[in-house]
Amino acid sequence: MTSELDIFVGNTTLIDEDVYRLWLDGYSVNDAVALRVRSGILEQTGATAGVLQSDTMDHYRTFHMLERLLHAPPKLLHQLIFQIPPSRQALLIERYYTFDEAFVREVLGKKLSKGTKKDLDDISTKTGITLKSCRRQFDNFKRVFKVVEEMRGSLVDNIQQHFLLSDRLARDYAAIVFFANNRFETGKKKLQYLSFGDFAFCAELMIQNWTLGAVGEAPTDPDSQMDDMDVDLDKEFLQDLKELKVLVADKDLLDLHKSLVCTVLRGKLSVFSEMETNFKNLSRGLVNVAAKLTHNKDVRDLFVDLVEKFVEPCRSDHWPLSDVRLFLTQYSVSVHSLDGFRHQVLWDRYMGTLRGCLLRLYHD
Amino acid sequence: MPGKLKVKIVAGRHLPVMDRASDLTDAFVEVKFGNTTFKTDVYLKSLNPQWNSEWFKFEVDDEDLQDEPLQITVLDHDTYSANDAIGKVYIDIDPLLYSEAATVISGWFPIYDTIHGIRGEINVVVKVDLFNDLNRFRQSSCGVKFFCTTSIPKCYRAVVIHGFVEELVVNEDPEYQWIDRIRTPRASNEARQRLISLMSGTGSGSAGKEGGPLKALLRQQTQSALEQREFPFLTLTAFPPGLLVHVGGVVSARSVKLLDRIHNPAFVGIMGNTRSYKLLDWNSFNSDEPETRDAWWAEIRQEIKSHAKALGCHAVVGYSESTSICEEVCILSASGTAAVLNPRFLQEGTVEGSLEQRIEENLPVGCGFCHIPYDELNMPFPAHLTYCYNCRKQKVPDVLFTTIDLPTDAVVVGKGCLIQARLCRLKKKAQAEANATAISNLLPFMEYEVHTQLMNKLKLKGMNALFGLRIQITVGENMLMGLASATGVYLAALPTPGGIQIAGKTPNDGSYEQHISHMQKKINDTIAKNKELYEINPPEVSEEIIGSPIPEPRQRSRLLRSQSESSDEVTELDLSHGKKDAFVLEIDDADAMEDVHSLLTDVPPPSGFYSCNTEIMPGINNWTSEIQMFTSVRVVRLSSLNLTNQALNKNFNGLCENLLKSLYFKLRSMTPCCLCHVNFTVSLPEDELIQVTVTAVAITFDKNQALQTTKAHAEKSLQRASADNEEMLQFPLELCSDSLPSHAFPAAKEHLESASSNSGTPAAQRATSVDYSSFADRCSSWIELIKLKAQTIRRGSIKTTVTVEKASPMGDGNFRNRSAPPCASSTVGVVKMTPLSFIPGAKITKYLGIINMFFIRETTSLREEGGVSGFLHAFIAEVFAMVRAHVAALGGNAVVSYIMKQCVFMENPSKNQAQCLINVSGDAVVFVRESDLEVMSAQQPAVNCQPSCTGEVTT
Secondary structure (H helix, E strand, O other): OEEEEEEEEEEEOOHHHHHHHHOOOOHHHHHHHHHHHHOOOHHOOOOOOOHHHHHHHHHHHHHHHHHHHHOOOHHHHHOOOOOOOOOHHHHHHHHEEEEHHHHHHHHHOOOOHHHHHHHHHHHHHHHHOOOHHHHHHHHHHHHHHHHHHHOOOHHHHHHHHHHHHOOHHHHHHHHHHHHHHHHOOOOOOHHHHOOOOHHHHHHHHHHHHEEEEHOOOOOOOOOOOOOOOOEEEOOOHHHHHHHHHHHHOHHHHHHHHHHHHHHHHHHOOOOOOHHHHHHHHHHHHHHHHHHHOOHHHHHHHHHHHHHHHHHHHHHHHHOEEEEHHHHHHHHHHHHHOOOOOOHHHHHHHHHHHHHHHHHHOOOO | OOEEEEEEEEEEOOOOEOOOOOOOEEEEEEEEEOOOEEEEOOEOOOOOOOOOOOEEEEEEEEHHHHOOOOEHHHEEEEOOOOOEEEEEEEEHHHHHHOOOOOOEEEEEEEEOOOOEEEEEEEEEEEEEOOOOOOHHHHHOOOOOOOOOOOOOOOOOOOOOOOOOOOOOOOOOHHHHHHOOOOOHHHHHHHHHHHHHHHHHHHOOOOOOOOOOOOOOOOOOOOHHHHHHHHOOOOOOOOOOOOEEEEEEEEEEEEEEEEEEEOOOOOOOEEEOOOOOOOOOOOOOOOOOHHHHHHHHHHHHHHHHHHHHHHHHOEEEEEEEEEEEOOOEEEEEEEEEEEEEEEEEEHOOOOOOOOHHHHHHOOOOOOOOOHOOOOOOOHHOOOOOOOOOOOOOOOEEEEOOOOOOOHHHHHHHEEEEEEEEEEEEEOOOOOOHHHHHHHHHHHHHHHHHHHHHHHHHHHHHOOEEEEEEEEEEEEEEOOOOEEEEEEEEEEOOOOOOOOOOEEEEOOOOOOHHHHHHHHHHHHHHHHHHHHHHHHOOOOOOOOHHOOOOOOOOOOOOOOEEEEEOOOOOOOOEEEOOOOOOOEEEOOOOOOHHHHHHHHHOOOOHHHHHEEOOOOOOOOOOEEEEEEEEEEEEEEEEOOOOOOHHHHHHHHHHHHHHHHHHHHHHHHHHHHOOOOEEEEEEEOOOOOOOOEEEEEEEEEEOHHHHHHHOOOHHHHHHHHHHHHHHHHHHOOOOOOHHHHHHHHHHHOOOOHHHHHHHHHHHOOOOHHHHOHHHHHHHOOOHHHHHHHHHHHHHHHHHHHHHHHHHHHHOHHHHHHHHOOOOOOOOOOOOOOOOEEEOOOOOEEEEEEEEEEEEEEEEEOOOOOOOOOOHHHHHHHHHHHHHHHHHHHHOOOOOOOEEEEEEEEEEEEEHHHHOOOEEEEEEEEEEEEEEEEHHHHHHHHHOOOOOOOOOOOOOOOO
């Protein structure tokens, strides 16, 4: 006797959170059944394996039908076919768009194109995340990216409005979109120690300060202005950053800057002498990073440069985080006392964000 | 009564992409009613068109209004080729014809296509202006309400019980043309859908099946209904207090008939088989020979009637009729519960004089219905009688089987449980006459075995009565299946059931003896365990008080039935099992072994779960508000062609048990909960296929309160019963008295003979001092009566509307908002669905009208849609969605008495095709949470908590 057809349809759609997780994780029905058996559910409920199989199939079928709606979450709210309480709808959406840390680190900053999609096989093997789950996560990134990339206004708000995600998740997606759009390199070996959270933190700061939206006013002529408010870096700002070069090119200015910083920090840093000897190198590094940002290639390498030019030297001298904080604060503030330097506002816009990023990036 | 139907097409959303090039759609809408069609403008390039049309006005006769659905077709405009249909919406405008029900239909309806399923939604507003032409009104049945509920709706009161109404309508099944491929599948599907819904519109009576018994209709009434006047057949399963006096037992009749395919292309019931579809609804018909079929049913009813008479009863309640068709053989079945009804509710002359004496003046509460209605010295069959364990005055049988719900005032010990008897019998494949004969020969054995199984299982549970008994016999090509479901309870009035004794015939064999005693022990243990599980601990009663049982041959059965085949040969079965206390099972042959094993393999539901097939679970009163209605369908293919009866039984048993287990597992998060109204339907769509469809509702309850003593339960239910009574008395008297002047309404004398049987007065009304029996006397035609009633409703409604508004200051709209959880962005309100006639923790304030919908869905890409399971899963979900959308558009927030009448599924995997036909119905209602009501009554202390008494009754 074989079951040809076996369905259960409730007036309120039944959602089993555990099965949903298994489905999201890309397990086949049989694997999911095996995992559920291992969880001890049969003993708890007195059910048989057959019952579990049928239940799992049912849920998988429901999820499969819901998936189309989850691709455009507002549709899930307005559709009539599945009666789902709002709290459950929110859960379905949130979980569907939740991604794995291991996966996002592989994809972050990569172009969300077919080419990358082909690499999903490798990513799946490397991370141990099923290919199906990788595909879902990748498609989610791409879908969100496509919807919001051309949109004006706050990136987080746009994502929230079109995908009904929680604030936290919407921020993460904003970072993913921002990274994908600017193609920041995150996969280099020396960047491996960084978590998605580190990058997301930096992305948020950069979105707040370095994009067009950050200036706080719409471009004068919206039609000609092809840049998106929140997704692209402010080109003019990047162009202007060249002006900072004077801080290291002008020897007097550099010396003055160093002496101002050293005067204040003397006795306050445990690594004062290391700082003193390295000051010029560090300053050159930070300013050169800024000056190079006019080239797309260098924008992509921003994080590599920051780690190479600043994080690694400090780490090799065993700077404690508190010293890094003190140094960076003093380093930025002292520039205000440099009489010959005219780009104070520009410097603050650059250093304010960079300081935040560096502090976040500075860990083992 | 003519009227003006007004329709406005507002907007569409989520339309499918019809133009690949632009990824958009140029949609417009055709609105059709009768022969008139209107079109909206084409809304270019949008998946969310805003037509905002003018009001399309149709001037129509009320017959059309009642019969025709409004047909809305959404199309994609194409300049160069034919316009493509996106899908359709059929709107039944019947609910707008009762002034106290819905006044406007407005909302988002899913656009349905028989090939693609739901494709977006359309926002429509529909209104009806009826011209109040009193003369025309007389020929009209406008205002006669239909209900799916098999009890009297809570906010209505029965004034008169008319009896059973039916109407047979016939039509050609367009499917035949489809078979010939004359039309496209879509056109054919739509034609069928429309036709079926039209037929059901014309014959909405359908009283025999699920239709409102009390409230039926009819412009053209058939002979058979008139014939029933001496003998009320009621489809009611729950009764107003005082109506039900005694219950005799189950009466049933079956008949095997041959359908003449050539002359009668339309059949009774909707059934399909591998070769062709036969359409049918038994209230549908072919005008050629309705008499033949009328005669078949008349024959069966006559039989039921004589069985009931033999039980000393003058009425049959909880009555239902069904058919099972395979090829040209058709089994007609009817069953009900013989009962004595309170004559005060019925027209004088209906009840025979001799019965009057049996009705005690002061019915003992809680056990009266158990008392035997027949003369103990002149019993129709040998029975084992004792004095009632409750009142000690009257005789009661030892076991009671009924098809009705447990009366609210019944005193029950412990809890009830679902009891099922399942049986398969192989049958040789045969044609026509030979087939009919083979089936006729098998039927008595099936009945006997099903009955034995029920009895055994009942004893095993330690219970003594069955309610809601429903025996379904399904015929297939090579087998017969019987499935009996009922809810077992322990009635305090009946004696404690004896145990089950196992006896072997070879007593000298030692090991055999051991085996027997082992088995006996297992059975005894199971009984003890069940008693504990269902909390059955009746108070000890000593024999002296009760008096010795009447020394007479004993038997366990209240079941009288008969089979007849075309030849009208009637076989009466003696179902008495002979022995005294213990029920003896002899296990000599393999069959008996099988029986014992199957007894023991039934697994009780996991803790926290109860199940029953009646409206409510006996012994549980403290429902909480969470409900989950569901439909589950399983189709299994039997593995081998050389099946034995035993293997078949085992498979079928396993199928049902597994299905139940799956349900318990799926609903585990709701525990403690009870599956109520568990309704199994078995069909045999093909040779080796068995399809089982289950619809039920899971309702949560409060465990702590559930542990109260039985006594408290009884008291509680008594209180409840009396509370119900009071509520009824609070019915606005205006309305009743208002109907008095209408007696003067000229009555048509020529219908005099039919009037006598069809009227009566309810108990509650006695208190109003309105003499309704004289009212009934004066009203000489029941048809007239209905018209009067309808008119009364209309006139009365103005007054009652005022009452409603006073009582519910928040208005319906607010109720709806309240029931929908606050979700800022979602516009979809929650619509509850339940097969029960009530919603726990809530009060139904308005009946908006009957929902009766037919859908056909077909696919030619079965694999792509997820196989048969994916296809049917999606289809059923869509059906639910469409029911909810229609209810919401009527302004309702729930469907009660929901039933899936048909679910005919057919597949052809090799062609990657499948097709399914579903018919669902229910009553659209507005409910208010009791907690909300309290808030309201606190605000409005002057108004009692029955804001809902808007209606009058209908029959």
